[in-house]
Ligand SMILES: NC(=O)C1=CN([C@@H]2O[C@H](COP(=O)(O)OP(=O)(O)OC[C@H]3O[C@@H](n4cnc5c(N)ncnc54)[C@H](OP(=O)(O)O)[C@@H]3O)[C@@H](O)[C@H]2O)C=CC1
Ligand SMILES: Nc1nc(=O)c2c([nH]1)NC[C@@H]1CN(c3ccc(C(=O)N[C@@H](CCC(=O)O)C(=O)O)cc3)C=[N+]21
């Protein structure tokens with residue numbers, strides 16, 4: 511018996527959703543509003559630079575005013591905080607984010623706290639995170655939100671599903687858990703101290719993987735006919751981009767699986783841009 515695996519093609523979903531988003535930007539422009547997004551990039555981390563380029567390309571394609579603000583690795587915390595203050599008060603900027611990770615001499619928490627929750631497109635400020643867990647989100651973290659947009663597109667209903675997330679970062683694991691809990695999934699978050707990881711992941715109807723280790727997840731971690739979401743952005747032994755999931759080993763055991771590239775990454779950018787447009791729409795609606 512051949513059971514067909516369905517690819518969750520984030521790249522295609524993103525292209526489909528771009529059309530609606532472009533129309534929303536157009537109607538804002540008719541009212542004299544151009545959505546503005548700024549990205550602050552510290553240092554020249556090459557992976558970060560690629561992501562930033564992708565964001566810029568998509569934002570500009572949709573008619574969004576994109577501002578890239580670059581700092582040397584040696585920038586002081588004070589200089590960075592001053593720029594954040596400026597962006598908080600810049601009426602042309604609806605939302606901005608500070609690309610992570612930051613150099614060690616800069617306190618990430620301090621930077622997050624300085625961002626105005628009203629412009630926090632990443633949803634990383636304490637107020638945004640609190641609202642997310644209360645169930646009254648202001649802005650939603652892009653990766654988590656992008657994953658849900660993709661699952662919605664494929665009509666995957668999370669209600670009552672057993673979701674297991676590997677990774678508990680503030681940027682991926684935790685916000686994904688919050689949004690999926692809100693959809694009535696039963697959510698388990700696992701991490702590097704988790705005992706018997708395979709036993710837990712093997713019970714997952716939906717497995718979300720955000721570890722940061724190339725091809726870590728093989729078929730022995732996966733339940734038959736599970737849905738596998740691979741957030742990882744890693745390099746394989748040949749330097750080629752790959753995910754945390756060993757795609758070729760796992761795919762035939764799944765009912766749906768995201769490829770890397772072309773899965774979660776493009777949806778992250780879709781969710782980010784959607785968030786910026788929503789903030790700009792808020793200029794009209796108050
Ligand atoms: N596609 C996209 O849009 C995005 C992709 N990424 C990618 O996703 C991946 C994860 O990113 P991020 O969340 O920032 O990473 P972090 O390094 O912040 O977190 C990794 C998590 O994985 C856990 N972990 C590490 N090793 C193991 C293990 N052997 N078993 C179980 N859990 C383990 C860690 O546990 P512990 O907490 O105990 O240390 C931690 O919670 C990376 O590849 C990153 O590049 C990230 C953001 C967006
Ligand atoms: N404050 C902050 N917010 C973030 O959202 C954030 C961050 N810091 N730091 C780094 C991670 C990583 N991230 C990605 C976004 C898009 C792709 C992406 O577009 N990926 C494409 C193409 C990748 C390629 O070709 O290189 C794909 O998977 O198909 C990947 C990764 C956002 N991040």
Ligand SMILES: [Mg+2]
Nearest residue numbers: 610611679680
């Ligand atoms: Mg980290």
